[in-house]
Amino acid sequence: MTNRATATIHGWLLLLPAMACLALFTHWPALASFIESFYSTPKARRPARFIGLDNYEQMLADPIFWKALSNNLWFALGTIPTSIALALLMAVWVNDRIAGRTLVRMAYFTPTILPMIAVANIWLFFYTPQYGLLEQITGLFGARSTNWLGSQDTALYAITIVAIWKEAGFFMIFYLAALQAIPPSLGEAAAIEGASRWTFFRRIQFPLLMPTTLFVLINAVINAFRMVDHIVVMTRGGPDNATTLLLYYIYQVGFGFWDTAYAATLTCVLLVLLALVAFVQYGWLERRTHYQ
């Protein structure tokens, strides 16, 4: 056997375990969901049969699906830019030499290390009418009592804020690492040129952070569509589906209603949606990103 062939076999063998896992737990389930979405849900006496696009038609006529989709888009729109901006702001701040910065960094990062379920329970009490933390603060200014999670107008915002609070600290760590990788000579040069703090950020720091921004953005998008724990604890999708997000609805259809075929259909929509976003991000944004 030639050296080249050995190297090839060697390479594939090294790839095999990871590839097998990926195929078994990622690609196959996705493919299976896709196939299943064209069949009816199997019942004890009625095995699954091919029904073409019926599930998709049912989905288009399902008001809760549309509600979940629009909720999810608003949720994404609310969480992604805000959490990224906040993360950047915090990172730039704690990157400077300020007194007690370790403490501040730790404080910002705390939400990330707390378990999701515990976090949701803490926020449940923040939002509680009358004696919740939020009520006590607004009460000082004489504001009227608000039932944040119990009203259709505010529930989704309330959930959005929790997600931002939870994610900003996590993204901050990436920005902080990236900021520290920027050579200090650039800052010194800018200072000699007399560039203002803002110009330095806009012309030097921000462009150099673009790869990180891209990475963070992809994560933020995925997280926006992966949100489910907080919903389960805080609202269970209520009031009247005001906080039902796509993934939560899929769980409900799949394991509450046991309509697995319809859940597979919804899953396909979520997959296509995420694939599209990833495509745009990698295909378009990456070309505009400057790597050092």
Added chain:
Amino acid sequence: MDRREFLGGAAALAGATALPGIARAQGAELSFFYPVAVGGPITKLIDAYATGFEKDNAGVKVKPIYAGTYQETIVKALTAHKSGTPPVLSVLLSTDMFTLIDEEAIVPFDDFIKTDEDRKWLAGFYPGFMENSQTGGKTWGIPFQRSTVVLYWNKELFKEAGLDPEKPPKDWAEQVEFAQKLTKRDASGNVTQWGIQIPSSGFPYWLFQGLTTQAGAILANSAGDKTDYANPAVIEALQYWVDLSQKYKVHPPGIVEWGTTPRDFFEKKVAMMWTTTGNLTNVRANAKFPFGVGVLPAGKKPGSPTGGGNFYLSKKATRAEQEAAFKFVRWITTPERAAQWSIDTGYVGVTPASYETEAMKTYVAGFPQAIVARDQLSSAVAELSTHENQRVTKALNDGLQAALTGTKTPQKAMEEAQAEAERILKPYR
């Protein structure tokens, strides 16, 4: 310990995957799914029952598997059923009966009832609990940990408002009247103390069933294939609920969270609350004031739904395993054990006989609030349960929340919910 407690399941994930290959030998191993997270006082009780049964019945091994919340447990049980090795016995919601029948996951208990003594045992349960356990002339579930909705009131706040602290409201009109006296506002008009709270998050249908039963309506037929959401009595009941906050302003507006309602009660932010008997132990431990527990106020008549879990027998288990499981169910529901279970957990004793035991009599003498749930059973109805249960229930939940948050009128909300339920249930008739 409450069936609707949402947390604590996370740690129990291991349960389903660790399902053992069941021994097919004579000395059957009895795998048993129980809906609670690992650890905690309840698992100790169940473990003790398992060892106790093994001692009395040599050759049978009882293996409890703690599977998380009710929702997680049925997910695991049905997944295990589909993969071919389900637990022989499980405790699941009584309302899951139709779902389990439709999946052909369970067998009725009737085949195991042979002697007169067996028949006497089966007839010994409260009829209110059996409504959710029987359909089509067969018994599919045996009541085990059951609860019902009751009224809790703060005696101290009653006294402050000039009400007799020993007398809860006895009908809807009095409930409003008392609540008006118990609602306090500060100088700027903000409410500092509400008169009454009926939780409406997550599963509002269950508490709503109290109101509909009192208004004289039954939400679903016993075959589980027809609902009656648009009945004028149902709409009247919803109007009453909406009026409590919109018209009389004695109930917080919007959706009232189930989980924080007991806390609201402890903090004296609300004077009366509707919640499960499962909260009795919690309230007893945490209320820093004398409190009363009473039957729900009557509308046209008194009424409340039952709730909680039943034993189910797996269809895919062997006959020997099923026989062993049946024996275990009979063993654990004897009056003495049912009484002790009720005392330890706060669930309602499932048979009248359990209230006649010495242990229960002593307990009730020291804690008379514990007897209220039993007294209410004579007017209790089955918890809403149909084919496609969670989907049909969700239609009602969504309608209720829409009406309570003011986006739909009670009339419109209930008509739409009924139309949706009709659509789902039609194929089952």
